[in-house]
Amino acid sequence: MSKTLVEKIWDAHVVKSEEGFPDILYIDTHLIHEVTSPQAFDGLRKRGLPVFRPQQTVATADHNVPTLNQLLPIKEELSRYQVDMLTKNCAEFGIELYGLGHPFQGIVHVIGPELGITLPGKTMVCGDSHTSTHGAFGAIAFGIGTSQVEQVFATQCLLQSKPKTMKIEVNGELGKGVGAKDIILYIIAQISAAGGTGYFIEYAGSAIESLSMEARMTICNMSIEMGARGGLIAPDQITFDYIKGREFAPAGEEWDKALAYWKTLYSDADATFDSVLTFDAADIAPMITYGTNPGMGMGIQEN
The missing domain is CATH 3.30.499.10 (Aconitase, domain 3)
Incomplete structure (x- = not known):
């Protein structure tokens, strides 16, 4: 299944x-x-x-x-x-x-x-x-x-x-000056500060996969600002390289065993999500927020 x-x-x-x-x-x-x-x-x-x-x-x-x-x-x-x-x-x-x-x-x-x-x-x-x-x-x-x-x-x-599942894909190349905070503020501005309520969100797509671990942490951190229960990103080589050699990370044979398991942690190609949203990275500009909630955001080029 x-x-x-x-x-x-x-x-x-x-x-x-x-x-x-x-x-x-x-x-x-x-x-x-x-x-x-x-x-x-x-x-x-x-x-x-x-x-x-x-x-x-x-x-x-x-x-x-x-x-x-x-x-x-x-x-x-x-x-x-x-x-x-x-x-x-x-x-x-x-x-x-x-x-x-x-x-x-x-x-x-x-x-x-x-x-x-x-x-x-x-x-x-x-x-x-x-x-x-x-x-x-x-x-x-x-x-x-x-x-x-x-x-x-x-x-x-x-x-x-068990929460509902949502996949948010961001594909394409990010523009000049656009970082992780801009990505998540853009998403929240599109779906509102309540748009993720009841969901656990998986972030995916080529723009997400290009991010550093610190940037991915920023994205997942702000899942709460759209009302979601949480957010996650499938681990990849960037993840494994960050973890290896850290104080309490597995080492030696335990590392090899853990790595083999971690490589199975992805959504199956034909897995069904309760909701799927797709965004184009080219549409995301450096963002600002205003007003009383994080859903009130706009690109710096907007009026």
Whole structure:
């Protein structure tokens, strides 16, 4: 049976599925930070539960922290309290923390790729809407709420209804000065800030395939701005070259095994999507936005 990339990854992670109920979806990697995790940890305490698989939880302080002088006390009281609670909670529940001063500390959706934690074929969640950034590597990645953070802590699974699938193709050569941000703002301007609601989006086409990993991350990051559950791009040689040799990436025989699997992660030629949209890269100009939502965008040459 032919499948889309989303279906291949999703189906491989379903622990249990019953008609009329959400799937029980296994989560490979749970990313946490200081803002959406404290209440989830408290929920575990009230139930007397441990974190089920702490080795699959990646913690860093990134939302309310200074860029410079990180070894000094955080001045803002609430921010300092949240970071202190993350440190306390991770120590209590046996989770390794990339806290302030740690060489791996950074923006959660940046350190995942940079450290080789984000890999094709994974399911990844975080209490942050822009978790879809990791989809650039051919992963199913999406944001969750605090009660769901607690659910993943306790079970390493999530109750989740299978989303509809949308393919957005951008073909052709990009014009001068047009980058990834322009591509995604153009798409959102065409379909609106609600145009992706209910869908998991696969970005494809020659213009997408020409992009760097950083540019692909920009595209997938902003899937949320069109209301989508998440977005992803099929992994290719650009993806594999980026991952190889990173801190936690597979190596040796494990690399060869992983690479063989990653090369199967694409939508079958005759796979059926719930919606397909196609755009010409030549139509995309450098974009600006105005007004009150990201769907209000226009090319700089427009009036």
